[in-house]
Amino acid sequence: MKRFKFYFTYAWRSVLRGGQRSFFAILCVAVGVAALVALQVLGSSIQDTLTGDTKAQAGGDIVLRIAxxxxxxxxxxxxxxxxxxxxxxxxxxxxxxxxxxxxxxxxxxxxxxxxxxxxxxxxxxxxxxxxxxxxxxxxxxxxxxxxxxxxxxxxxxxxxxxxxxxxxxxxxxxxxxxxxxxxxxxxxxxxxxxxxxxxxxxxxxxxxxxxxxxxxxxxxxxxxxxxxxxxxxxxxxxxxxxxxxxxxxxxRFRGDTAYEIQSQLTKGISITQDFLSYIGLLSLLVGGIGVINTMLVVIGRRTTEIATVKALGLKTRQTLFIFTLEALFLGIMGSLLGVILGELLGLGIKGVAEGFFARPLVWSLYPGPIIIGMLVGVITSGVFGFLPSYAAARVRPAVVLRAQSTMVPRIGGIPGFIILLLMTLALGIIAGVLIKNLVLGVIIAFITLLLMAVLVGVLWLIILLFGLLPTPRNPAIKMAVRSFSRNRGRTATTVMVMVVGLFFISFITFVADSVKSSIREAFDIQLGYNTIGFTGLLAGGNTPEITANNIASLKQIQGMQKVFPSNFASVRLEAINGSTPSGGRITITLDGRAYINGESTGNTATQKIAAGRNLTPEDADQNVILLYKNTADALGLKTGDKLTVRPQSTTGQTSQTTELEVVGIAEEFTSFVNFEDSYVVPYNVVAKLGTPFTLYYMLIDRPFKQAALQNAQAIVPTVLDLDDLIDTFNRLLDQILAFPLILSLLSLFSGAILVANNVALAVLERRTEIGVLKAVGAKRRRVMSILLWESGLVGFLGGLIGIGAGILLALGVNTFSSPSDGRGASAITFTWSPGVAALLMLLSIGLALVATLISAWGAVQEKPLVVLRYE
Structure with missing residues (x-):
């Protein structure tokens, strides 16, 4: 019993003696546990909200629909x-x-x-x-x-x-x-x-x-x-x-019981919960890396102490147990702090998720995530602490006491590899328990390990090459670059965490900006109208006479610059040149194009014609058709061919057929907004065939817009302000993308904590170096500038790679987008903003610098005499 008391006392005092380095290791664990707890609580909240009161959610015991x-x-x-x-x-x-x-x-x-x-x-x-x-x-x-x-x-x-x-x-x-x-x-x-x-x-x-x-x-x-x-x-x-x-x-009834509906919802929610748990485990992985880094440095500083106690009789297995116990203490304190932070963080994420799910979420103090956070945090710390503990157990008393070395002994290739595999297996089991699939959890763990190893290896090589580049003559910069490439493994791990966070933040930001700008440009510039009205679904009528009267009335409104009608009709393609199509009769949609004063809707004036001619105002009452090239190629059509179509009947009666001559084949549009599909005919042709409603495109001067909208609504039953629709869409897009953005920010914040931890460890490792610098005349600001330059390089490299990867992916989407939408190009062109990229770069560097100031401020204040006396 006394022996165990010694183990616990020694390990606990080692944690307390660690001071700042122990604090940052605890903080690394706390951030990971906080992310895991917050996301677990969010998953439970989503499940309770959507499946809590089963029958109330479904609306009854059984929900009937028509088959x-x-x-x-x-x-x-x-x-x-x-x-x-x-x-x-x-x-x-x-x-x-x-x-x-x-x-x-x-x-x-x-x-x-x-x-x-x-x-x-x-x-x-x-x-x-x-x-x-x-x-x-x-x-x-x-x-x-x-x-x-x-x-x-x-x-x-x-x-x-x-x-x-x-x-x-x-x-x-x-x-x-x-x-x-x-x-x-x-x-x-x-x-x-x-x-x-x-x-x-x-x-x-x-x-x-x-x-x-x-x-x-x-x-x-x-x-x-x-x-x-x-x-x-x-x-x-x-x-x-x-x-x-x-x-x-x-x-004719088709029914689902409330419990069947709940089961379907639960399947979808479980995928969300598993995803959130995986993100939380990745954040906890960062905490484990912080524990490894901290304990390796601590063991390096305490090799003499370890050798001494081993010379006095402490066995290897006892040393292993004590240092593993120390890692567990760090995990316990980090998990306790992480649970508290996780509950607070969960409240913030809850507000974002409510916008994503378009409903308030149920919230309570769930015991499950708290217990899981504590257990997983402690176990992860113990698992990650085992590697440096094994290094401490390999310290040889005779060698260290004779050489007075402070180097951590090498673990060795095979033992280190086996320990790494066991650590990954343990994490895979934890992941499997969380997602309720042990095999899948282990597979995901090893895949994650492989991806991280590859990424860290690439970053290690980049840091090595970066250190070989010529540097300015400024001594602070030279020393910072040398220190930056000194502990390449630790630096590469920290840069990797920041790269992942900044990659997703930049990509999400670029996607959001690209979608918004594409939609705004499409409606404002390419479409050329800012208001749409339509009749048919509501009262109003769609005959050519009513449409002409509506257009005349709309043009009288103050501020109205342009008005164009459009319509469409669903018909069956009965024959091509008198023969049934090889693929059988199919349903197609005819889009009606109107011409007023020689002009037509949208961007038809810039339309490229591959064969034949475009529609003209003279075609207003002619049975002619313009095809898009992809449709013409698919059906083997050419100019001069005849298409026989029959209107879709809702009464069961056979309607008359209409023959349309192909007069032109057009290249596909590359515009995001294009209300014409593959088959374009004159407006009056669609009106004769029968159309569900008529669209009116209107361009209104903005100073007169509100009054003009009210007047237009008195003529056309439904009027939509495209500016308002765009603003509504942008708001919904922000709500949807805010959730993954928050998750990415968690990764970036974890990277900042790792930077602070690494700086604290670097200061600890280089106390003698810092003491000598100050003894020969270096001021505190000079020492701090070296550390700031070093951390700034971490933030700069993480930002450069992460943001650069986000830009390349956004541009790559454009490159590899296929013309499967029938218009020959991607509907949205993804771009990147240099201003946004610069702000994200400043955020990366700023977080690294702030973390350095917090962790290194006290160390650079220490007097050189104190350092040199004890080093």
């Missing part, structure tokens, strides 16, 4: 007709189910003076909805949905749409649906964006309104006001499967 039926395109194929609803009432009266609640989803509602992405309108029966759970009403407090929308003409608005419109209780919204009737909806409440039975939908991102079915019926035709899904309640879980079987046998 797909081939051979028809009618609306009744996808909704519950009155006959279907009568059948559900029959099931209820027979006792198969106890209650059912319909959900109608309307995506074509129009709000007066609202020009952004259309909100979703959910129509429910407030007497039965929701069957399970609560629909949270934010304002007025204490009210429920049944009380608020029981009266006709009332609506509850989601929080995101409420804030966008700046609504108040009692305010009236003028809205219309497919029947063209404008009605006033009274805003009676603000709700949470979480809707029972709707796990993910556009309403969660762009906003929604919820009202009663009678209110919805006042805006939509009867055929359009039918439920697309039905929530069913049974008497108990015991009859769940039999009820589902009864409901779906011999009917």
């Amino acid at each position: 797909n039926s081939r051979g028809t395109n009618t609306n009744t194929n996808r909704v519950f007709t009155t006959d279907d609803q009568d059948r559900l009432n029959k099931f209820k009266s027979d006792g198969v189910i106890t209650e059912w609640s319909p959900l109608i989803v309307q995506s074509t509602i129009r709000l007066r003076n609202y020009f952004s992405f259309p909100p979703t309108l959910y129509a429910v029966d407030p007497a039965t909805y929701p069957l399970y759970g609560n629909f949270e009403i934010i304002e007025p407090k204490g009210k429920n949905l049944r009380e608020l929308i029981g009266q006709p003409g009332t609506v509850v608005v989601s929080k995101n749409l409420w804030e966008k419109l700046g609504l108040k209780l009692g305010q009236d919204l003028e809205a219309s649906g497919s029947n063209g009737q404008n009605i006033k909806l009274k805003v009676v409440g603000e709700s949470n964006i979480v809707l029972p039975g709707v796990i993910f939908g556009p309403g969660q991102f762009f906003g929604f309104m919820i009202t009663s079915i009678p209110t919805s019926a006042s805006m939509y035709d009867a055929a359009d006001n039918l439920p697309s899904q039905v929530f069913v309640k049974t008497s108990s879980d015991k009859v769940l499967d039999s009820a589902k079987q009864t409901l779906t046998s011999g009917t």
Whole structure:
């Protein structure tokens, strides 16, 4: 017992004597554990949010939809007709189910003076909805949905749409649906964006309104006001499967139980949790590297001490045990600190993830991640501490006492390799436990080891070559470069961590900027319009006469510069030159191109023609067609060929065919925005064939835009402000990319901690060197400048490689993008911003310098006499 007390006392005092170096080793472990705990907590939070209350999330015991039926395109194929609803009432009266609640989803509602992405309108029966759970009403407090929308003409608005419109209780919204009737909806409440039975939908991102079915019926035709899904309640879980079987046998219904829906969600969530756990383990790997570096330096400084205690009788296995115990103490303290930091970090990541998942996340103090963080942190520290502990155990008393050496003995190739494999195996087992697959965890661990070894090896070579480059005559820079390349293995590991973080940060930033700039450029420059209106899905009509009247009225609006119509129609390609196509009859989409005063929409003026000619204003009423080259090649078409098409019928009646002559073959567009697909015909041809709606492209002077949008909405049922749509898209893109960006920043921060740890160790190793420098007249600022230059090189090299790799990958995406989109080029051109790259480079160097100042400030203050006396 006394022996174990000695082991624990000696190891604990060694940790305390370590001072700053022990602190940074603890901090390295803490950062890794914090990342693991935060991501584990986030994974648990996501799972509880999406699968917590199973039946409330699903909307009922069973969720019914209409099974797909081939051979028809009618609306009744996808909704519950009155006959279907009568059948559900029959099931209820027979006792198969106890209650059912319909959900109608309307995506074509129009709000007066609202020009952004259309909100979703959910129509429910407030007497039965929701069957399970609560629909949270934010304002007025204490009210429920049944009380608020029981009266006709009332609506509850989601929080995101409420804030966008700046609504108040009692305010009236003028809205219309497919029947063209404008009605006033009274805003009676603000709700949470979480809707029972709707796990993910556009309403969660762009906003929604919820009202009663009678209110919805006042805006939509009867055929359009039918439920697309039905929530069913049974008497108990015991009859769940039999009820589902009864409901779906011999009917058009397709059903999923709440538990089946939960199982599907859990499979998707488990992938997310495994990914988050892997990221957390990578961060913990950085902590293990810090433990190795710290203990190797400590052992190097204490070889005389180790040799002395071994000469007094301490055996090799006892030395191994003591130093492994010291690593475990570092792991315990680092894990405790990491758990606290992880919970705090998790709160910050939670806010980012809520934007990513478009819903508030459940949050609580989960014991699982805390226990896992403690165990994994301690075990990882012990595993990584075993390698330097083995080095300490190999210290030979006689050799060290005779030579007074402070060099760590070499472990040897075979033992070191075996220890490395065992360490990787242990980490693989830990990863396997976290992802619930031991074999996969071990495979991932060894693949990660291989990739890290290759990357560290390349960086080691780069650092070696960097040290051979000619340096300026400044003594501080010369000494910094020499010190930079002195411990190449440790420096390469630190640079690797910073490279990984900066690579992902730069690539994510470049992608976000490229997508935003491509969309902005496409709409502002290539498309040439800033507003789109359309008719057809809502009331308005699509005949050429109505379209001409609409265009004439739109042109009268102050600030309106251009207006162009466009349309499309789905048809069946019946024959080519009188013969059935070799691949059989196929459905194609004809895009209508209009000409007004000799001009057409978009970028058709710059379109390159490979064969024949382009469409002209004289073709307005001619049965001619322009093909894109990839389509023409695929079908073996050339100019002069005849295509026979038949409009798609929704009534089952046979429609008349139309013959179109190929007059031209065009090169594919390279523009991001191109509303024409592979088959282009004159606008009037599509209008005669029948079109679901007509698009109006409008260019409005920005000073008159708001008033012009309001006036245009009085003519065209739906008007969309492209500037607002772009801003909305950019906001969603920022929310989506913020999550991986946070994960990348964790890696970069871990690299900064490693820099601080390495500087502290370098100062410890070079105490004699620093003491001599100060003894011969070097000032504190000169010594600090050497350390700052050295760390600045680490930050510079990490930034140069990481950001450079991000730039190369972004540019490589352009190079290897295939013309599979049918337009001959990638839809988005990825570019990089020199300004953003410079800022990221400054961030990398700045973190390294700040870490150096924090870790080395106290060391450079030490008096040279004190150093030289004890060294």
